[in-house]
Amino acid sequence: MFEAVFLVAISAIVVLCWVLYGIRYERLVKHIDHQFSGPQSWPVVGNLSQMGMSPDAHLRNLLKWYKQYNYKNFRIWMGPMPYVLFIECKYVEHVLSSTALTYKQDPYTLLYPWLGSGLLTGNGHHWAVRRKLITPSFHFRILKDFLHIINTTSNRFMKLLEQESDASQGQVMDMQRLVSRLTIDVICETAMGTRVNSIEGRPSPIVGAIDDLCHIIPERVFSIFKRLDWFFKFTSLYRIHQQALNTLQVEFAQIIEQRRRLIQTSNYQAAQSDDELLDAKRPKMAFLDNLITAKVDGKSLTFQDIFEEVSTFMFEGHDTTASAITFSIWCMARAPDVQQRAHEEQVILYGNEKEREPTYEELQDMKYLDLVIKETLRLFPSVPFIFRTAREPSVIIDKYVPQGTTIALPIMAIGHSPHSFEEPFEFRPERFEATERTQANAFDNVPFSAGPRNCIGQKFALLELKVTLSKLLRRFRILPAPLAKQTIAQVFNANYKPGPQELKLHMPITLKSLTGVPVRLQRR
Structure with missing residues (x-):
């Protein structure tokens, strides 16, 4: 009797699993696998077992697949979750231009404990209200306040580079480590009006x-188990995570109160005058000030609202800009002709004045440096992926995307x-000259995203990039690491094994090198 009941139960479970799989197949699997090529996947784990275990293995396998599928759209299964990677320009344009495909879910949910529903992770009406609220923070006049901070902070950074280059006596320096000290100081002072002294x-x-x-x-992001909140809470990382959040909340609470008091003083005013003498004397406006004084439906923002947006600004503006500056330096070290032309542009603007601070207007005249930055970000995008989630069944050009599918835009592959x-x-900034772009698709290079959810801080990032590179080019010759023989093609070759002083890329969130970014600096 027991055996009969057991067999019936097992049979029922098998039938139920078969029925559920059939429903899932009809709703999801057949649409994904029949429309898109992709590596062989396995039940439950999908392609996760093929992604590798080391930090750089994930990127190496993606690079292999980009080449294998000829830089065309393909799919992978992250466990039971389908990811469709759109690489072809017309599909990228459709996704980024669509107002129906702006929803973010996986993997952004992992940022919720820190960034909450801030501008990066928020959705729907809440996101639209925050976007409208924050946009004035990047107005021309406020950017000029930010430029003042960038100039004074980058001056301190140049002194650090002079000390480091003198101490290194012609040996390599890790620019990845050094540049991150600059960008964290800039982002903290522009975001909160407080100096954190990382450079020193x-x-x-x-x-x-x-x-x-x-x-x-x-x-x-890259762990099957740590992605699960209940599992993560049992790890040592969770305690570090909570302690870090608590530190930020305590420190931010003090800073917010200090800025509130400053805003109430008689000598505080936002940037609104063209008088440079008056402008130099007044306290500089921080991103935080706009949030403290803002009203939504007649109500001030709560501490949590302010915490989320300031944290988002700092998270998005620190590592991303550091990555862009670092790889711009590396690329110019490997391309002396490009570096020479970029330096000549600086000489035209400043002559032999190495100490002069760029004005907002002068930065707009650095046309060739613009091309260098665009070409760097084409090759080494600070954010290698953008994600969207299809909340409803959607058609993207001629592809049907089932509800719940994660749409991935691999900015690097694009x-x-x-x-x-x-x-x-090949590192060729001239490819972005206007005359070379007459037949190009505007969505073939989107390092700052595009469309309704484009990067709101793009102008801010470019200010910091151009100021830093301008001052660096005027003070130093940038030389490659002497032992490095790696070409750019080899940097992105999944089968290439980096040697001493060569790049070994990975993408924790922003693009970085596990081996640092070694170059040499020689004073001009």
């Missing part, structure tokens, strides 16, 4: 807390596509 090596607790969170989040760029692994 005396950072505030805020720096360590942000660093901890930026390391923990990617560990969760910029490396041989269908868009001849010799894509």
Whole structure:
């Protein structure tokens, strides 16, 4: 009797699983696998077992698949979850231009404990209200306040580079490590109006807390188990995560109160005058000030609202800009002709004045440096992926995307596509000259995203990039690491094994090198 009941139960479970799989197949699997090529997947784990276990293995396997599928759209299964990677320009344009495909879910949910429903992670009406609220923070006049901070902070950074280059005596320096000290100081002062002294090596607790969170989040992104909240809470990382969040909340609460008092003083005013003498004397406006004084439906923002948006600004503006500056330096070290032309542009603007601070207007005249930055970000995009989630069944050009599918835009693959760029692994800034772009698709290179959810801080990032590179070019010759023989094509070759002083890329969230980014600096 027992055996009969047991067999019936087992049979019922098998039938139920078969029925559920049939429903899932009809709703999801057949649409994904019949429309898109992709690597062989396995039940439950999908392609996760093929992604590798080391930080750089994920990127190596993606690079292999980009080439295998000829830089065309394909799919992978992250466990039971389908990810469709759109690389072809017309599909990228459709996704980024659509107002129906702006929803973010996986993997952005892992940022919720820190960033909540801030501008990066928020959705729907809440996101639209925040976007409208924050847009004035990047008005021309406020950007000029930010430029003042960028100039004074980058001056301190140049002194650090002079000290480091003198101490190194012609040996290599890790620009990845050094540049991150600049960008964290800039972002903290522009975001909160407070100086954290990372450049001088005396950072505030805020720096360590942000660093901890930026390391923990990617560990969760690429771990099957740590992605699960209940499992994550039993790990040592969770305690570090909570301590970092608590540190930021305590420090931010003090800073917010200080800024509130400053805003109430008689000598505080936002940037609104063209009088440079008056402008130099008044307190500089911080991103935080706009949030403190803002009203939504007649009500001030709560501490949590302010915390989310300031954290988002700092998270998006620190590592991303550091990555862009670092790889711009590396690319110019490997391309002396490009570096020479970029330096000549600086000489035309400044002559032999190495100490002069760029004005907003002068930065707009750095046309060739613009091309260098665009070409760097095409090859080394600071954010290698953008994600969307299809909340409803959707048609993207001629592809049906089932509800719940994660739409991935691999910014790196888009910029490396041989269908868009001849010799894509050659560093040629001239390819972005206007005369070379007459037949180009505007969505073949989207390092700052595009459409309704484009990067709101793009102008801010470009200010910091151009100021830093301008001052660096005027003070130093940038030389490659002497032992490095690696070409750009080899950097992105999944089978290439980096040697001494060569790049070994990975993408925790932003693009970085596990081996640092070694170059040499020689004073001019």
